[in-house]
Amino acid sequence: MNRHDTIEEQAALWVMRREEPGWSSFDEAALDDWLDQSDLHKAAFWRLEHGWRRADRIASAGVGAPERKSPRQRTWRNAAMALAASMALVFALFSLQIVHLPAESGREVAVSQASTDIGGRKLVRFGDGTQVELNTATRIRAAMGEGRRVIWLDSGEAFFSVAKLNGMPFVVHSGDHAITVLGTKFSVHASGRTVDVAVAEGRVRLDDRGSGQPARSAVLTAGQVAVAGDNKTVIVSDQAALERHLAWRRGLLMFDDVTLADAASEFNRYNRKQLVIADSRSAGIRIGGSFQAGNVEAFARLLHDAYGLKVRTMPDKISVSA
Amino acid sequence: MVDEQRLNRWFCESVLPLEPALTRFIRRNWKDAADVVDLRQEIYERALIGARAAIPTHTRQYVYTVARNHLINRAKRERIVSFELVADMTAFDRGVDAFGAERQLSARDELRRALAGLNQLPPRCREVILLRKVEGLTTRETAERLGISINTVEKQMTQGMRALVDHMLGGPGRIQRPSILRRRSKGPRP
Numbered sequence: 001m002n003r004h005d006t007i008e009e010q011a012a013l014w015v016m017r018r019e020e021p022g023w024s025s026f027d028e029a030a031l032d033d034w035l036d037q038s039d040l041h042k043a044a045f046w047r048l049e050h051g052w053r054r055a056d057r058i059a060s061a062g063v064g065a066p067e068r069k070s071p072r073q074r075t076w077r078n079a080a081m082a083l084a085a086s087m088a089l090v091f092a093l094f095s096l097q098i099v100h101l102p103a104e105s106g107r108e109v110a111v112s113q114a115s116t117d118i119g120g121r122k123l124v125r126f127g128d129g130t131q132v133e134l135n136t137a138t139r140i141r142a143a144m145g146e147g148r149r150v151i152w153l154d155s156g157e158a159f160f161s162v163a164k165l166n167g168m169p170f171v172v173h174s175g176d177h178a179i180t181v182l183g184t185k186f187s188v189h190a191s192g193r194t195v196d197v198a199v200a201e202g203r204v205r206l207d208d209r210g211s212g213q214p215a216r217s218a219v220l221t222a223g224q225v226a227v228a229g230d231n232k233t234v235i236v237s238d239q240a241a242l243e244r245h246l247a248w249r250r251g252l253l254m255f256d257d258v259t260l261a262d263a264a265s266e267f268n269r270y271n272r273k274q275l276v277i278a279d280s281r282s283a284g285i286r287i288g289g290s291f292q293a294g295n296v297e298a299f300a301r302l303l304h305d306a307y308g309l310k311v312r313t314m315p316d317k318i319s320v321s322a
Numbered sequence: 323m324v325d326e327q328r329l330n331r332w333f334c335e336s337v338l339p340l341e342p343a344l345t346r347f348i349r350r351n352w353k354d355a356a357d358v359v360d361l362r363q364e365i366y367e368r369a370l371i372g373a374r375a376a377i378p379t380h381t382r383q384y385v386y387t388v389a390r391n392h393l394i395n396r397a398k399r400e401r402i403v404s405f406e407l408v409a410d411m412t413a414f415d416r417g418v419d420a421f422g423a424e425r426q427l428s429a430r431d432e433l434r435r436a437l438a439g440l441n442q443l444p445p446r447c448r449e450v451i452l453l454r455k456v457e458g459l460t461t462r463e464t465a466e467r468l469g470i471s472i473n474t475v476e477k478q479m480t481q482g483m484r485a486l487v488d489h490m491l492g493g494p495g496r497i498q499r500p501s502i503l504r505r506r507s508k509g510p511r512p
Binding site for chain 1: 440460
């Protein structure tokens with residue numbers, strides 16, 4: 001075993017993963033970080049990338065690819081997987097799991113990760129006293145120690161209670177946005193290319209590093225909610241809006257004059273049984289109120305009782321129509 | 323200061339084609355064959371560091387000089403200077419001629435080489451590489467198609483990629499034997 005072997009193996013993983021769907025600008029930043037660590041890394045990566053690209057010609061040669069499994073087999077396996085997943089969901093539903101991730105290990109900064117399934121919630125504690133509460137279908141990665149505290153919110157939503165450590169910033173990356181913390185409590189929700197940040201206590205700085213535009217930066221204080229999209233960031237100071245943004249921590253969804261379509265997509269974040277609004281007239285109905293996020297059936301019943309909508313329940317979805 | 327994009331282009335277009343000659347040069351002048359790949363990578367590293375100030379106009383001469391100096395330094399540090407090494411190194415001008423320019427490969431040569439490299443891979447590994455290159459499947463899709471774990475796909479893919487690239491650049495293109503460390507370290511990303 002030699003040093004080069006390890007580096008080349010890592011370089012190969014980078015080359016491979018960069019081709020995968022879901023490669024984000026922050027994966028790119030992590031790769032840049034690795035490349036900048038040493039020209040040994042750069043040489044290994046550039047060499048593999050170059051040679052691997054040149055091997056693309058294989059595709060033009062019409063080499064036979066392995067035989068495809070029949071669609072029937074695939075459907076059965078998918079169904080079995082979905083069943084297993086929904087059974088797991090029953091147990092995971094709103095049980096608050098607590099796991100500990102190591103703050104650091106040895107000399108190298110440990111990169112750890114935590115995630116929740118649909119409907120899951122989880123509290124993660126770090127060695128520095130920071131706590132991160134993960135909402136449904138959420139994945140974070142963390143690099144803590146060695147003078148830095150960095151968390152990547154790859155998907156979903158999380159509430160951060162950041163322990164104040166002198167001189168040690170705490171940064172949350174999500175999409176093209178970076179949130180730098182100065183000892184505070186706040187939540188971040190990554191949704192497509194938009195990021196919502198709701199600050200419960202203290203102060204955070206929201207930086208935008210989308211490509212092809214000048215960097216933008218905004219400071220948010222307690223009670224403010226920011227919605228940062230591709231080209232603009234909207235900040236509101238509204239205690240009620242803040243409460244709605246943090247309601248998930250109590251297992252609730254709170255709506256204030258939103259369309260049924262928007263409410264349905266919120267419910268669908270928490271439940272495998274998807275709520276489908278079948279016609280545009282129903283989709284435009286505006287609703288408000290607090291609901292149990294995990295109880296989509298109750299919400300559908302309410303739609304029937306209060307608005308006279310037709311509700312059809314199927315194994316994997318609930319269809320609502322006028 | 324040379325920007326990284328230019329450095330990358332120079333490295334891929336001018337340095338990597340020298341790899342067969344560089345590998346031969348190291349092998350000829352170094353006793354322990356197990357060190358060859360390590361040494362080559364260190365020479366690449368030094369070549370990049372030096373070229374960042376200015377891209378050399380005579381890359382062949384430059385890489386040869388970097389390689390020669392590095393081997394001498396390593397030999398001195400490890401107190402294993404052999405007379406052959408020093409003799410060869412001092413015959414500088416003759417040395418750089420032996421450090422021959424490789425013929426530029428045509429597209430047809432390149433394809434032939436890629437296919438030959440592919441055929442050397444073990445069957446499972448070849449299958450994984452083909453699914454990626456021909457059908458463009460993701461790691462997850464490949465795992466589903468072959469009924470194996472994502473971890474196995476990643477392992478086969480990185481091994482196959484490394485062997486194939488080695489072959490594309492004129493090396494033997496053999497799979498590195500799996501090491502204990504690889505199983506332990508999960509790579510750059512969790």
